[in-house]
Amino acid sequence: MTYDIAIVGAGIAGASLAAALGDRARVLLLEAEDMPGRHATGRSAAFWSETYGGPLIQPLTSASRNGLSPWLQPLGSLHIGRTEDAPAIERFLADFAGSAVTLERVDPAAHLAGLRPDWTLGVLEPSCAYIDVAGIHADALARARRSGATIVTDAGLRSATRQGGRWTIETEAGRFDAAVLVNAAGAWADVVAVRSGVRPIGIAAFRRTMVQLRTDPPAAVGIPMIADIAGRFYFKPEPGGRVWLSPHDEVPSAPCDAVPEEIDVAVAIDRFEAAVGWRVAAVERRWAGLRSFAPDRLPVYGMAEAGFFWCAGQGGFGIQTAPAAAAMAAALLLDEVPALPGVDPGRYAPGRFG
Structure with a gap:
């Protein structure tokens, strides 16, 4: 089967993006581990704070509040x-x-x-709150599945090659084909870029x-x-x-x-x-x-080269910003205008690195 969008990494960033894309694209979610969320997502300190990450992260955090509300409990x-x-x-x-x-x-x-x-x-x-990380992640994966996304585990990326406007993706679980490759691999984001023949950012x-x-x-x-x-x-x-x-x-x-x-x-x-x-x-x-x-400590969302989309560098604030970040990234992938008050997508674009 061929896909419109293949997402490398099924932690909170990749899972939330797959859920936000819904049935508007044929989505493949590739996870290197035997289950999603084994690394950063599963080891969070589990709180939501609008000031965490500083004033340039705050708009994404604040815009995520409604989307996270079922999993937030008062803390301060x-x-x-x-x-x-x-x-x-x-x-x-x-x-x-x-x-x-x-x-x-x-x-x-x-x-x-x-x-x-x-x-x-x-x-x-x-406004600071406890956050149910496992609940948020499980919900995103479930919504992605209900929308038709294919989730493949034990699928570490070996290489990705672009030819004729499509990616041939070689993984531990086999070969896949997609028009767009999304790098949501967390700490492995630069590794994924190199294996895809794309210049790394320095994450x-x-x-x-x-x-x-x-x-x-x-x-x-x-x-x-x-x-x-x-x-x-x-x-x-x-x-x-x-x-x-x-x-x-x-x-x-x-x-x-x-x-x-x-x-x-x-x-x-x-x-x-x-x-x-x-x-x-x-x-x-x-x-x-x-x-x-990333080198400037801001997350990276956007297309860097033809068909290669960054969704990485979220630091310690990937969970608390997940709904807004996923909505913004999905809009960019679908050539739509992100509608998030107070959020400037250009601030997080990979083009800022040259």
Whole structure:
């Protein structure tokens, strides 16, 4: 069978795009693993924050809210700082001053019992929410299937060759044919480009560490996510009084099945204990995932060469921007005008790299 569009990568980016295309194109979704979502999508910190990723990502995040609403639960985020972090607090507030994001200066101690006294600066972001990543991903895959998309797993890309306006795609699962090839391969995006004879952009992967802690006292019900304004850590409460904690690390990595390093776990706990007077009773889980960025740290959506479309470089914000990004990418692929208020597709186009 021949296809209009073949998407390499069935994580949240590829799955959401396949769902957004619906039955307007014959879609093939190729996944290198035995099931979609094994890497970045399945290892998310699972929160939705309009400020995460900065003001150039915020329009995509805000535009995704309605599409994600069935999978969002109230959380809130408290951005905290010490006296020396005052300039960072002011920059943060200035960055979003002209947006629709609600931010409020607060006394952080009033929102987090046990906060150490040197953390005197606080900004509350009420709209931040828990996000059901597995639910969103499963729904996108299900919608893609209902629209007629073919999903093939264990189909790592070996090569892709374009001739006569079509791609011959060689994979571990066999050969396929498509008019357009979409690169939604996450940390492997540049690898896919090279194997397709397309100039890579320079998308680089970075390891991010997460740990689940049991603390004494347990994390209270109703506390918000806590984010260091200087980017040294963030943590959020989980059911059962647990805490999910990250040292906000970005360790350069080759594309791989990422695993946490003991030093990064230790750094995370040290930074956590410097912020709150809670005892870490146990480290119950630890994991790591890869975040991939283009050189300017903005995602890449658009046609770079004839028939080769980029849908990559989503960093750590691919899930929270998935509905809007997929709608924009689908419109571009179908030669339509994206209708997303406040979102400029040209900002994310691959042509910005020359």
